[in-house]
Amino acid sequence: MRLCQFEAGRIGLVRGTQVHDVTAIAARLGAHGYPLPRHDLLIAALDGLRAEIEALADQAAGRPLDSVTLSAPVANPGKLIAAPVNYLDHLSEAREDLIVFFQQKVEEIDKIGLFLKATSSLSGCGQAIRLGFPDRRTDHELELAVVIGRTARHVTPDAALAHVAGYCIGLDITLRGPEERSLRKSGDTHSVLGPWLVTADELGDPSGLSMHLDVNGERRQTANTRDLILSVPDLIALASRHYTLHPGDVLFTGTPAGVGEIRGGDVIDATIERIGSMRVRVEAAQ
Numbered sequence: 100m101r102l103c104q105f106e107a108g109r110i111g112l113v114r115g116t117q118v119h120d121v122t123a124i125a126a127r128l129g130a131h132g133y134p135l136p137r138h139d140l141l142i143a144a145l146d147g148l149r150a151e152i153e154a155l156a157d158q159a160a161g162r163p164l165d166s167v168t169l170s171a172p173v174a175n176p177g178k179l180i181a182a183p184v185n186y187l188d189h190l191s192e193a194r195e196d197l198i199v200f201f202q203q204k205v206e207e208i209d210k211i212g213l214f215l216k217a218t219s220s221l222s223g224c225g226q227a228i229r230l231g232f233p234d235r236r237t238d239h240e241l242e243l244a245v246v247i248g249r250t251a252r253h254v255t256p257d258a259a260l261a262h263v264a265g266y267c268i269g270l271d272i273t274l275r276g277p278e279e280r281s282l283r284k285s286g287d288t289h290s291v292l293g294p295w296l297v298t299a300d301e302l303g304d305p306s307g308l309s310m311h312l313d314v315n316g317e318r319r320q321t322a323n324t325r326d327l328i329l330s331v332p333d334l335i336a337l338a339s340r341h342y343t344l345h346p347g348d349v350l351f352t353g354t355p356a357g358v359g360e361i362r363g364g365d366v367i368d369a370t371i372e373r374i375g376s377m378r379v380r381v382e383a384a385q
């Protein structure tokens with residue numbers, strides 16, 4: 100199943116090149132008074148609603164995907180978790196380019212663990228990436244993004260994938276500079292998720308997915324998730340030892356080599372095998 104969000108709060112089921120409006124499923128998410136739960140209501144209920152979502156899609160006329168504006172496929176993630184340096188080739192690149200990386204000691208993930216990005220940085224591929232500091236360097240980072248489906252606390256790597264709802268393409272947009280990662284990677288629109296969520300049963304094993312990213316038609320990043328230092332199950336196990344993972348939490352798994360600068364007017368095309376492709380525009384903030 101491929102689920103998307105589009106226009107203003109519409110929920111869609113993607114079939115081929117068409118999107119079918121299944122927004123009516125939101126009525127089945129129950130009444131939640133203040134304070135709201137910390138998880139994403141749709142992702143938490145997804146397993147039990149799949150037959151109803153398919154039935155709604157059967158009744159809804161399809162619209163071409165290229166005629167709608169896609170927003171992030173998870174509306175309300177409680178956490179955006181990210182892996183700092185999780186491909187050996189990117190670690191080498193970062194250690195060699197100390198000017199771009201501001202003389203910071205670039206450590207391996209098993210030493211420094213994970214970091215968090217602000218949930219307000221979440222964006223979809225239909226919204227432009229806005230560069231808040233056009234006078235400074237901002238980079239693209241292509242990453243497999245994992246969406247948690249079941250509450251996870253102290254899970255083992257063997258049990259980890261059973262807690263995944265699905266996968267998206269992630270862009271971890273990064274302002275270069277001396278500040279903490281969590282600040283530089285949390286600007287508005289700096290966490291792009293798209294184009295849709297492919298459920299875990301449809302995607303299968305996430306450990307051998309090829310991916311690539313182009314800027315203005317030029318290939319910048321090419322990788323395969325088999326080269327992750329910490330695999331998807333390892334990352335989930337690590338994260339769940341530190342904090343409870345809730346349905347809808349997103350885990351950015353880290354970027355391979357080839358990170359590079361983006362500027363206003365650029366067009367990013369990102370593809371991950373068995374998920375799809377998305378195009379995102381870049382704008383310099385006024």
Ligand code: MN
Pocket residue numbers: 181182183240242271351353354
């Ligand atoms: Mn990253």
